[in-house]
Amino acid sequence: MDKNKQVQKREVPKVFVDDMLMSLKYFTDEQEPHLAIIDPEVCIACKDQPCIDFCPVGAYRAQDGRTVQIAVQSCVECGTCRVLCPYLNISWKNPRGGFGVAYKFG
Amino acid sequence: MKTEKLEFDVIVVGAGMAGSTAAAIAAREGLKVAVIERGQKPGAKNYFGGALYTHALVDIYPDFFDRQPPLERPVTETGFWFLSNDGVVKATVQGGLVDNDPVDAFVALRSEFDLWWSEQAAAEGAFIIPKTLVTDFLFEDGRVNGVKTDRPQGDLYAPVVIICEGVNNLLTQKLGLIDHDVKINATALAVKQLISLPAKDINARLGLPDSNHGMAISVMGDVSMGLSGLGFLYTANSALSLGVGVTLDALQESGLKPYELLQRYLEHPVIAPLIKDGQMMEYGAHLIPEGGWTTMPRLYTDGVLVAGDAASMVNALHWEGTNMAITAGKQAGLAAVEAHKKGDFSAKTLSVYQDRLSELFVLKDLKQYRKMSAFLKNHPNFMDIYPTFLNDALGMFFTGFGKPKGDLYKKIFRSLTSRRPLLKAVGDLVALGRAVIGI
Numbered sequence: 001m002d003k004n005k006q007v008q009k010r011e012v013p014k015v016f017v018d019d020m021l022m023s024l025k026y027f028t029d030e031q032e033p034h035l036a037i038i039d040p041e042v043c044i045a046c047k048d049q050p051c052i053d054f055c056p057v058g059a060y061r062a063q064d065g066r067t068v069q070i071a072v073q074s075c076v077e078c079g080t081c082r083v084l085c086p087y088l089n090i091s092w093k094n095p096r097g098g099f100g101v102a103y104k105f106g
Numbered sequence: 107m108k109t110e111k112l113e114f115d116v117i118v119v120g121a122g123m124a125g126s127t128a129a130a131i132a133a134r135e136g137l138k139v140a141v142i143e144r145g146q147k148p149g150a151k152n153y154f155g156g157a158l159y160t161h162a163l164v165d166i167y168p169d170f171f172d173r174q175p176p177l178e179r180p181v182t183e184t185g186f187w188f189l190s191n192d193g194v195v196k197a198t199v200q201g202g203l204v205d206n207d208p209v210d211a212f213v214a215l216r217s218e219f220d221l222w223w224s225e226q227a228a229a230e231g232a233f234i235i236p237k238t239l240v241t242d243f244l245f246e247d248g249r250v251n252g253v254k255t256d257r258p259q260g261d262l263y264a265p266v267v268i269i270c271e272g273v274n275n276l277l278t279q280k281l282g283l284i285d286h287d288v289k290i291n292a293t294a295l296a297v298k299q300l301i302s303l304p305a306k307d308i309n310a311r312l313g314l315p316d317s318n319h320g321m322a323i324s325v326m327g328d329v330s331m332g333l334s335g336l337g338f339l340y341t342a343n344s345a346l347s348l349g350v351g352v353t354l355d356a357l358q359e360s361g362l363k364p365y366e367l368l369q370r371y372l373e374h375p376v377i378a379p380l381i382k383d384g385q386m387m388e389y390g391a392h393l394i395p396e397g398g399w400t401t402m403p404r405l406y407t408d409g410v411l412v413a414g415d416a417a418s419m420v421n422a423l424h425w426e427g428t429n430m431a432i433t434a435g436k437q438a439g440l441a442a443v444e445a446h447k448k449g450d451f452s453a454k455t456l457s458v459y460q461d462r463l464s465e466l467f468v469l470k471d472l473k474q475y476r477k478m479s480a481f482l483k484n485h486p487n488f489m490d491i492y493p494t495f496l497n498d499a500l501g502m503f504f505t506g507f508g509k510p511k512g513d514l515y516k517k518i519f520r521s522l523t524s525r526r527p528l529l530k531a532v533g534d535l536v537a538l539g540r541a542v543i544g545i
Contacts (some may be wrong), residue, residue, distance in 0.1 A: 010191050010328065012362065015369045020299075020389035027146060036490070054357055056297050056364040056391035077151065078391045079274040080295050083288050085359050094144055096256050098237030100151040105300050105345075105388045106216030 017058035021074050024057075029099035033072040035059075035081070036091040042090060043068035054084050076101045114140045116442045117253055117264040118232075119240045119277060121148035124414030124429045124435035125270035126224040127166055129232035131439025139232040140262055141224065141286045142255060144239040147194075149220030151272070153298070153392040154428065155338045155347060157181055157211040157322045158219070162429035166436060167226060171208060176222050178213040178342040179320025187339075187376075189327035190497035194376040198323065213320050213340045215300070215346070225475060239541075240277060243267070250409040266442040268411045270435065273393045275403065283412060284403035284407070290354035292397030294335065294422070297364045299372065300348030301384035305344045311380050317343060324425065327493025329371050332487045333360055337371050338425075339395040346371060346381060351394060353483060373518040396422040399476035406456040406461070411438040421471050423478055423542070432470050437462045458507065474544035481541035485534055491525045491532075 016055070037043055044066045051060035051068065056078060057072045077100055082092035116132045118125045121143035130282045145151045158177070164170045182205070185198030204210070225235050244252035244261060252263035258419060264478045271277050273293070278284055280516030305317040312321055325337035350368050357364065395401060395418040405411065413419070414431035421430070441459035445451045463469040482488065499523040506514040522531060 010370060012366050013369045013373060015366045017365055019171060020365055023386055023388045050358055053361050053363050056295060076391050078295065079288060079393050079396055083290050084354055094239055097144050097239040098146050102146045103153055103217045103390055106153050
């Protein structure tokens with residue numbers, strides 16, 4: 001084997017998460033959001049704001065640089081944010097019956 | 107207005123694999139069973155790789171295959187693919203012991219399958235109540251005797267409640283059956299795309315003779331960026347299901363976005379040609395309770411049983427979960443039947459559930475594999491170094507023509523030891539063995 005090429009690490013591609021979300025079907029509960037930030041000040045003080053990265057549907061976004069907001073309607077109810085928020089600053093419950101994501105295929 | 111108290115013999119929370127099975131078994135024995143499902147319909151919230159296992163399905167319905175279940179392809183080839191950054195070593199098995207009639211596993215899509223599975227329970231006499239969220243329990247003399255739901259006048263009463271609420275087991279926690287939330291070091295986040303392709307393209311690209319052949323593949327190596335995690339590939343009839351799962355703590359430490367990790371997998375030089383010109387049909391994400399024994403709640407208390415993902419019934423190494431849920435659901439249903447026969451719903455009577463599961467693969471295996479999730483966490487190199495080494499070793503072996511073979515073997519050996527000192531590699535192997543055997 002004379003394949004002396006450098007082993008190149010493959011890069012992580014950039015993905016526009018909204019392209020993923022277009023494939024999902026939701027029944028949005030306009031009255032009762034099932035997610036909420038408990039104390040917005042905690043998020044502003046949070047250095048890394050990892051929720052912006054770890055949420056698999058990118059529901060967490062920082063406005064004005066620091067204020068974290070949740071696009072509740074895109075949540076797939078996986079539960080990651082509830083346990084990965086370093087300050088456990090997310091109030092998480094299931095959407096009301098019939099609401100939320102409805103996987104077409106699963 | 108006087109409202110009638112809604113009373114059942116058994117209430118099941120969640121119409122997934124465990125819930126609809128428990129309901130079918132209890133209803134078959136003549137009990138009045140309600141299954142409460144928070145989704146638009148059963149299956150709406152469920153998401154997996156994935157495959158269902160024949161043994162569990164026919165155990166509940168011996169005429170399972172005559173009922174025209176909505177399955178995708180039979181799994182006729184299965185095993186591991188080890189990815190390097192630009193190549194693959196495949197270790198799959200087909201024919202031989204895998205060639206059974208019916209085969210041992212079938213690819214399925216949960217939205218359609220779980221709805222159908224709940225309809226089988228309904229045919230046994232269970233009432234399926236969708237679009238309804240269980241919010242809390244009802245108690246009498248300190249014992250659970252029903253559930254509160256988010257419907258108006260939504261209280262439902264039963265002497266036995268079987269909790270099959272899935273991985274986010276908030277009700278199980280609320281009842282104090284476990285004293286912590288989902289553990290981030292023992293739970294994986296899996297993200298997946300279902301990619302539609304003509305069946306003939308799937309067959310040609312994967313070397314399947316026809317559409318009655320399919321694959322279930324666990325993919326290691328240049329998938330998880332050195333994190334504790336795996337990729338997977340399953341063949342639906344005319345779609346490929348491709349995903350990546352990584353443990354939550356590793357995900358957090360890496361700072362990676364799950365959908366970008368998935369996209370990176372899909373762009374791998376070995377994977378990309380398989381899905382070329384495919385259409386993404388659905389993206390989704392779900393947690394997998396890989397902690398098994400180490401994160402298992404108490405499985406029963408007065409008037410309550412817990413089954414399926416809610417009880418951490420997943421064997422990550424063997425991709426078992428749905429079958430554990432079905433088997434546990436059945437045993438929970440049977441325990442409820444026994445309790446009704448005795449007229450005693452105490453923890454003591456319901457403990458028969460755990461006794462039975464201890465005699466079956468469910469608790470036997472979960473106990474044996476109790477160190478597996480810790481092992482994988484402590485040895486992420488299994489996901490990284492060894493797959494690459496395998497690619498190097500076989501690649502060198504099969505290109506070493508016309509050269510002294512002594513040098514070749516030295517080179518192969520160095521390709522391992524440059525990544526992992528030999529003693530450490532031996533240690534890794536021993537640790538893996540111990541995690542599998544459970545000592």
